[in-house]
Structure formats: C-alpha cells, structure tokens
Amino acid sequence: MEDLITSILTITIRAGTSLLYATLGEIYTERSGVLNLGVEGTMMVGAATAFAVAYHSDNIWLGLLAALLVGGLMALIHAFLTISLRADQVVSGLAITLFGTGLASFMGQRLGPGGTTMVGLQGPAFQRIPLPVLGDLPVVGPSVFTQDVLTYFLYLLVPVLWFYLYKTRFGLHLRAVGENPQAADVMGVNVTTTRYAYTIFGGVLMGMAGAHLSLGYLKGWADNITGGRGWIAIALVIFAMWDPIRAVIGAVLFGGINALQFRMQAAGTTIPASFLNMTPYFFTILVLVMITWWEVVRKRVGAPAALGIPYVREEKR
Amino acid sequence: MGIESPPSPAVQMRGITKRFPGVLANDHVDLEVYPGEVMALLGENGAGKSTLMNVLSGLYRPDEGEILIHGWPVHLHSPRDAIAHGIGMVHQHFMLVETLTVAENVILGLDTVGWVPRMEEVHRQIEALSEQYGLRVDPTAYIWQLSVGEQQRVEILKLLYRGADILILDEPTAVLTPQESADLSRTLRRMADEGKAVIFITHKLDEVMAFADRVTVLRAGKVVATLRTAETNKVELARLMVGREVLFRLEKRTCQPGEVALEVKDLQALNDKGLPALRGVSFQICAGEILGIAGVAGNGQRELAEVITGLRRATGGSVRVYGRDITNRSPREIIEAGISHIPGDRVGVGLVPNLPISDNLAMKAYRHPPLARGPLLDRSAMRDFARRLVEAFRIATPSPQTPARLLSGGNQQRVVLAREITASKGILVAVYPTRGLDVGATEAVRKALLEERDKGAAILLISEDLDELMQLSDRIAVLYEGQVMGVVVPEETTPEAIGLMMAGQRAEE
Numbered sequence: 174m175e176d177l178i179t180s181i182l183t184i185t186i187r188a189g190t191s192l193l194y195a196t197l198g199e200i201y202t203e204r205s206g207v208l209n210l211g212v213e214g215t216m217m218v219g220a221a222t223a224f225a226v227a228y229h230s231d232n233i234w235l236g237l238l239a240a241l242l243v244g245g246l247m248a249l250i251h252a253f254l255t256i257s258l259r260a261d262q263v264v265s266g267l268a269i270t271l272f273g274t275g276l277a278s279f280m281g282q283r284l285g286p287g288g289t290t291m292v293g294l295q296g297p298a299f300q301r302i303p304l305p306v307l308g309d310l311p312v313v314g315p316s317v318f319t320q321d322v323l324t325y326f327l328y329l330l331v332p333v334l335w336f337y338l339y340k341t342r343f344g345l346h347l348r349a350v351g352e353n354p355q356a357a358d359v360m361g362v363n364v365t366t367t368r369y370a371y372t373i374f375g376g377v378l379m380g381m382a383g384a385h386l387s388l389g390y391l392k393g394w395a396d397n398i399t400g401g402r403g404w405i406a407i408a409l410v411i412f413a414m415w416d417p418i419r420a421v422i423g424a425v426l427f428g429g430i431n432a433l434q435f436r437m438q439a440a441g442t443t444i445p446a447s448f449l450n451m452t453p454y455f456f457t458i459l460v461l462v463m464i465t466w467w468e469v470v471r472k473r474v475g476a477p478a479a480l481g482i483p484y485v486r487e488e489k490r
Numbered sequence: 491m492g493i494e495s496p497p498s499p500a501v502q503m504r505g506i507t508k509r510f511p512g513v514l515a516n517d518h519v520d521l522e523v524y525p526g527e528v529m530a531l532l533g534e535n536g537a538g539k540s541t542l543m544n545v546l547s548g549l550y551r552p553d554e555g556e557i558l559i560h561g562w563p564v565h566l567h568s569p570r571d572a573i574a575h576g577i578g579m580v581h582q583h584f585m586l587v588e589t590l591t592v593a594e595n596v597i598l599g600l601d602t603v604g605w606v607p608r609m610e611e612v613h614r615q616i617e618a619l620s621e622q623y624g625l626r627v628d629p630t631a632y633i634w635q636l637s638v639g640e641q642q643r644v645e646i647l648k649l650l651y652r653g654a655d656i657l658i659l660d661e662p663t664a665v666l667t668p669q670e671s672a673d674l675s676r677t678l679r680r681m682a683d684e685g686k687a688v689i690f691i692t693h694k695l696d697e698v699m700a701f702a703d704r705v706t707v708l709r710a711g712k713v714v715a716t717l718r719t720a721e722t723n724k725v726e727l728a729r730l731m732v733g734r735e736v737l738f739r740l741e742k743r744t745c746q747p748g749e750v751a752l753e754v755k756d757l758q759a760l761n762d763k764g765l766p767a768l769r770g771v772s773f774q775i776c777a778g779e780i781l782g783i784a785g786v787a788g789n790g791q792r793e794l795a796e797v798i799t800g801l802r803r804a805t806g807g808s809v810r811v812y813g814r815d816i817t818n819r820s821p822r823e824i825i826e827a828g829i830s831h832i833p834g835d836r837v838g839v840g841l842v843p844n845l846p847i848s849d850n851l852a853m854k855a856y857r858h859p860p861l862a863r864g865p866l867l868d869r870s871a872m873r874d875f876a877r878r879l880v881e882a883f884r885i886a887t888p889s890p891q892t893p894a895r896l897l898s899g900g901n902q903q904r905v906v907l908a909r910e911i912t913a914s915k916g917i918l919v920a921v922y923p924t925r926g927l928d929v930g931a932t933e934a935v936r937k938a939l940l941e942e943r944d945k946g947a948a949i950l951l952i953s954e955d956l957d958e959l960m961q962l963s964d965r966i967a968v969l970y971e972g973q974v975m976g977v978v979v980p981e982e983t984t985p986e987a988i989g990l991m992m993a994g995q996r997a998e999e
C-alpha cells in the first residue's frame with residue numbers, strides 16, 4: 174500500500190511538472206492582459222529544441238537553455254503581433270501553435286544523427302536525485318523529494334512567483350496592467366513594456382515545460398510529445414483563477430489522474446485503454462465547468478478584465 | 491521679499507491645438523492657472539475640456555503649442571512626465587483598478603515605495619492624508635466595494651500621495667450627491683489654500699459660481715473668455731458657453747393622470763455581484779405622467795430599468811402593465827405588452843453600432859407588416875420607414891445607410907428615441923436619456939419626452955441630473971440602496987431636500 178501511494182505520488186509530480194511550468198507561464202502572460210494560445214506549439218518546439226541541442230552537444234544544460242530561448246522567442250513573435258501590431262490574440266496564438274506543431278514535427282524528423290529521425294534516440298536526461306535528509310522520509314521521501322532538478326526548481330519557483338505577483342511593486346504593476354491598462358498608464362506604468370516582458374517571460378516558462386518533457390519526463394523525443402498538455406494548461410489557468418499557488422492544485426490533480434490511469438492500465442483493467450487515456454481531459458472539462466460556475470459567479474475574481482484587449486493611449490473608449 | 495509682485499503662474503498653456511480624425515478638439519487654446527486658486531474650466535459637452543486637460547496630464551500629445559510649468563517649458567511625453575512635474579488628474583471615468591485595494595491603487599506606478607512595499611506604512615500615510623483633507627476612506631478596502639463618492643476620494647488621494655501641486659478634476663461632481671459636492675468644494679478650497687493650483691472641469695454654472703475663483707470658458711475648442719467669478723454671473727456664463735441666450739425652463743403643461751399604466755410592487759432583484767440591488771421598490775405611474783427616479787448612480791436605478799424591461803430577473807415582487815402581470819416575462823413579451831426602453835448604454839445596448847441607421851430604426855418594427863413580408867424583410871419598406879423617421883426626428887446623417895457608430899452622441903440618441911417612441915404602446919422607460927448630450931440635443935430629447943407624455947404615455951425617467959428631473963417630472967421618487975426614500979412633487983420641494991434623500995434620509999411623511 175505504501176509503495177502504491179509512493180508510486181502514484183511520484184508519477185503525479187513527474188507528470189505535473191511540465192504542466193505546471195506551462196500553466197505558470199500562461200498565468201503570468203494573461204495577468205498582463207495578453208492571451209497566448211500558443212502554449213501547445215511553444216512547448217512542442219521547446220521539447221524538440223531541448224532534446225536536439227542536448228543530444229548533439231551532449232550537454233543537457235545547453236539543451237535546456239536553448240529551449241528557454243526558443244520559448245521566449247516564440248512568445249516575442251506573439252507579443253509583437255498582438256501588442257505592437259494589435260493583431261487578434263486568439264488568431265495569433267492559434268497560428269503560433271499550428272506553426273510550432275509543424276516545426277517541431279519537422280525537427281523531429283530531421284535533427285537526428287545525419288538528418289534522420291530523433292524518435293527512439295537516447296540522449297542526456299535529468300535524473301531523479303533524492304534530496305539529503307528529506308529524501309529519507311517515509312512515503313514523501315522517495316516521491317516528493319526524489320525528483321529531477323527541474324521539479325525541485327519548481328518547488329522554489331511557485332512561492333517566488335506568488336510573492337512577486339502579490340507582494341512586490343512589479344507584481345502590482347503587472348496586475349494593474351491586466352486589469353485596467355489605462356489606469357496603470359496614467360499612473361506612470363509603461364503598459365507596452367510590461368506586456369512584452371511578461372509575455373516573453375511566460376514563453377520562457379513554456380519552453381521550460383517542453384524541455385522537461387523531452388529531457389526529464391519522457392527522456393527522449395516522440396511525435397506529438399505534448400499530447401494536448403498546452404491546452405490543459407490554458408484550462409488550468411482558469412481553474413487556478415490566475416493564482417500561481419492554486420495552479421499547483423490543478424497540476425497535481427491532473428497529474429494524479431494521469432498516474433491513476435497509468436496504474437490501472439498497468440494492472441490490466443478491462444476498461445479500454447482509449448477510455449483511460451481520455452479521463453484526464455474529460456476530468457479537466459468537468460473541473461473547469463464546476464469551478465467556473467462556482468467561483469466566478471460568486472466572487473469578484475476572474476479573468477484579468479483587460480485580457481485580450483489591445484491598449485492604445487489616445488484611442489477613444 | 492517685501493516687494494509686491496504677482497505670483498508666477500503654475501501652469502501656462504500657449505496655443506495648444508489638438509486634432510482627432512475629423513475633429514479639431516482644441517484650437518490654439520491659451521490657459522493660465524496660478525498657485526492658490528481654484529479655476530473652473532467651463533464648456534458644453536464636446537467643447538474640448540477633457541482633451542485640453544489630457545494634454546496637460548501627459549495622456550494626449552498636442553499637435554501644436556507649448557506648456558510652461560512654474561515658468562519652465564516642459565515636454566510631457568507621458569503621464570509619467572506630468573506626474574514628475576507635479577501634475578495630477580482625476581479623470582471623468584475613474585482610473586482605478588477595481589480588483590486592487592485603495593492603498594495598492596494609491597502606490598501604483600510609484601518607484602519610491604521599494605521593491606516590496608510596506609503596506610502598513612502606506613496605510614498609515616493614507617490615513618494621515620485622509621485626515622488632513624477630509625477625504626475619509628478605508629485604505630484596505632477593495633475599489634469594487636466602494637461607492638462612487640469614495641472612489642473619487644481615492645483618486646484625489648492618489649494625487650496628494652504623489653505630492654501633486656497642480657490638480658485637475660474632470661467633472662468631479664457628476665457622480666456626487668449635493669452634500670458630497672459641498673464636501674468636495676471644501677477639499678478643493680483647502681488644497682488651494684495650501685498653495686496648490688486646482689483646475690476643475692464642469693458644465694454646471696452653479697458650481698462655477700460656488701467653487702471657483704476664476705473661470706475659463708471653452709466653446710467648440712476655443713477659449714471664449716476668462717473671467718473672475720466675482721465679476722460675472724450665471725446668465726453671462728451660459729451665454730458664453732452656448733453662444734446664444736438659453737432658456738432655463740421648458741414648457742410643461744399641467745399633467746392629467748389617467749388610469750394606472752405601470753405598477754411596480756415590492757420589487758426585488760440582485761445586481762451583477764449577486765447582492766441585493768432592489769429591496770422592495772413600489773410605485774405607480776399613470777398614463778400621461780412622468781415619474782422621475784433620482785439617486786446617486788449605483789443605487790438600483792439600472793437594475794430597476796432592467797427588471798421592468800425583462801433584461802434582469804426579479805427575485806420578488808411584481809410589475810404590472812394596465813393590471814396585467816408581466817414580471818419576469820421575456821423582453822419580447824414585455825415589448826408586446828407595450829413597454830419601450832431607452833437604455834442608459836446607448837451604444838452598447840441601444841444600438842448595433844456597425845449596422846446602418848435604417849436597420850437600427852427597424853429593430854422593433856421588423857416583425858410586423860409593412861416591414862415584414864412573411865418571413866422576409868421588405869427592404870424598400872424599411873428604407874421608406876427609415877426616411878420618414880430620420881426626417882420626423884431630425885436625425886442628422888449623411889444617409890439612412892450610414893452605420894450608427896459614425897453619428898454623434900446626440901444623433902445616436904435620436905435614433906434610439908425614434909425607434910422606441912414609434913414602437914411604444916403607452917409606456918416608456920428612459921434611462922439617462924440626455925447623458926453626454928450637448929444642450930441642443932438635450933433640449934430635443936426632453937421635448938420629445940414631454941410630447942409623449944402629453945399624448946398619454948406613462949414615462950419612467952431615470953436620470954442623474956436633478957435639474958432635469960425637476961423640470962420634466964410630475965413626481966420624483968428617490969432611490970437609495972435599492973429602496974424608495976420618498977416620492978415628492980418637484981414644485982413642492984428643493985434640490986437640497988432631494989439631496990438628503992439621495993444620501994439615505996427618508997422623507998418625513
């Protein structure tokens with residue numbers, strides 16, 4: 174029984190890590206008033222880049238760095254289109270995802286040794302290392318405190334992002350820009366710079382999410398490696414009410430269902446595998462409906478009020 | 491020292507010109523404001539007052555002209571630059587972030603507060619300022635929890651916290667009760683006494699006379715006069731502002747109430763936040779009568795109009811039209827029952843801005859002949875219909891095919907009026923029908939309402955303009971926090987008495 178809990182916990186966290194990075198990235202992006210539907214594509218390119226660079230340079234950190242850069246770059250394209258050119262955010266985001274999916278699949282086919290496929294290659298990967306002392310605890314030791322570096326970094330990142338958002342001056346500016354850009358502008362906050370900065374930062378986290386898939390979770394490249402995680406991240410942002418701490422709950426929930434589903438398939442249930450594969454996504458929809466129904470109606474929390482709306486100073490409203 | 495010299499102006503604007511596509515909003519405007527004075531900027535809607543002050547506060551860039559602050563030429567490229575020069579503005583539409591607290595709004599954009607602002611200290615500082623200027627507000631409250639009056643105090647605190655010594659307020663009294671306005675005038679005076687330069691924008695003559703030391707009158711983007719208030723009077727100011735003699739009274743015939751057309755009984759409803767907005771509202775309106783609803787915005791007026799017109803569910807009570815219960819019926823059934831609606835949000839609810847005027851005019855009549863031919867629309871009948879209404883209601887438009895969004899506010903309202911009055915079968919719910927309209931358009935709308943009344947319509951008139959309510963209404967009901975504080979007859983009461991009721995005091999029986 175203890176083993177079962179440990180293993181479920183382990184898979185939950187491993188499956189949840191990349192999802193949480195992506196969700197946090199989208200939360201920060203949306204907080205500035207920019208909706209980035211390019212998560213799926215950005216993660217995918219991030220995963221492909223991370224693996225390709227790590228494989229050829231045999232340096233995992235170089236792979237990670239490349240994924241972060243590429244993630245930031247893709248977000249920069251979105252930022253330029255939507256903030257400077259005021260393109261429709263939905264259209265631009267979808268375009269980025271379509272572009273990213275295609276690009277990543279192309280990279281997967283060509284970036285193996287001698288221009289062959291990357292599928293099935295073994296490359297450097299982040300290994301799970303038990304933490305000193307904490308790693309010796311029962312149950313949580315071998316699960317929560319035996320993870321890879323990217324997951325550990327996430328343990329630090331979540332409280333930092335929360336603190337930054339709610340307690341610092343810059344977090345205040347970020348929230349204000351997403352809620353009422355004009356109010357922020359007249360108080361001397363530069364709306365354009367703020368939106369650019371957090372859209373790119375969000376993209377970097379999405380790149381990180383991709384890197385964890387190919388360098389940590391799956392330890393290799395596979396076609397459609399993200400498997401819709403980018404879309405689930407967007408849903409989790411709503412579940413999380415744009416709050417980094419609540420995003421953890423969402424990621425754990427999703428990761429947990431994933432883990433359970435794995436266990437059931439391993440145990441050989443009679444339920445068809447396709448149905449089990451569907452459960453995480455189905456559950457996401459269910460949770461979304463319930464949460465949205467309850468909280469947005471009752472409380473004064475919801476999407477940043479200016480989400481999706483471009484800002485131009487002298488435009489008549 | 492010792493030698494008498496006039497103080498140098500805090501603000502000098504010279505030859506300011508600002509153009510928008512198709513509009514010359516400011517035309518070589520000169521303006522001077524001195525430290526220690528309250529200066530009024532007077533003008534009709536659209537005269538260019540807000541534009542001029544947006545230029546001064548760095549939000550708009552002027553096309554021509556220069557600005558001197560305390561004698562030094564400055565270039566204001568953004569609100570940040572203006573703040574750095576001690577200029578602060580309370581905008582007509584408040585610039586507050588609803589989901590943040592008062593204190594968070596106050597320190598927003600300041601870089602002197604450190605990376606991690608110490609909120610307790612900020613709270614203390616805000617309380618001290620509140621005390622000093624008589625601007626009571628809880629620094630830990632969220633903006634969405636505050637009344638409009640409190641929100642305005644937050645806006646002023648924002649400026650004081652930054653140490654602004656040139657303060658601009660854009661139509662600050664539009665949202666206040668008469669008592670709150672009096673408090674505000676004391677606050678403005680206190681700030682001026684400390685040597686700050688205070689500019690306040692208004693189109694109300696009483697306020698100019700009551701609040702200001704000097705007044706600059708703008709008309710169609712140009713300065714027409716700058717006067718000391720001690721040396722002028724309301725009639726002169728009105729003439730300067732409008733450019734012709736103005737009648738202060740409208741023709742109003744004595745009313746002949748017929749039978750009860752609209753009866754509202756113990757009506758209850760929730761607002762968008764799910765909190766009670768109407769708590770047992772009752773009244774009757776007879777045919778041929780105008781019942782005015784007074785109250786500070788946000789006390790249930792919007793919800794009242796929405797419940798009656800079927801756009802919001804009543805959680806209790808009833809609405810009856812000539813005795814027939816129509817509570818919580820669909821808007822369509824309510825239209826058929828005879829209620830027409832002039833919504834407060836002209837562009838968002840009253841019109842489809844991208845559709846041509848002819849379609850907007852047909853929006854209610856299209857279901858029946860002559861505009862409908864079976865399931866099809868008769869386009870040529872629609873064109874005739876539109877032409878007739880455009881003429882009858884004097885809608886100034888290049889053609890009936892022009893999209894509604896391209897019309898000025900006054901003409902947009904004429905389109906709504908034309909459609910609603912034509913479709914009306916005896917009951918009209920008019921919400922803020924003259925809000926944002928200039929004097930000419932306002933007169934036309936008011937005349938139209940009085941004409942309808944004389945033809946026997948029962949009219950519910952919701953307005954934030956007390957003068958308008960006093961002029962048009964046969965009776966006035968005052969709403970406060972979703973309850974009727976009392977019903978009065980305009981000829982037998984004073985604005986002050988209504989003001990007290992607007993602030994929550996019940997009328998003595």
Ligand SMILES: Nc1ncnc2c1ncn2[C@@H]1O[C@H](COP(=O)(O)OP(=O)(O)O)[C@@H](O)[C@H]1O
Pocket residue numbers: 487488489490510511513514515533534535536537538539540541542
């Ligand atoms: N941002 C803008 N874009 C286009 N036109 C504008 C804008 N702001 C104001 N205007 C136009 O400029 C004129 C002056 O407006 P405004 O300064 O708001 O007048 P006031 O404050 O005196 O009522 C109006 O015709 C208005 O429609």
Ligand SMILES: [Mg+2]
Pocket residue numbers: 536539540541582660
């Ligand atoms: Mg104005």
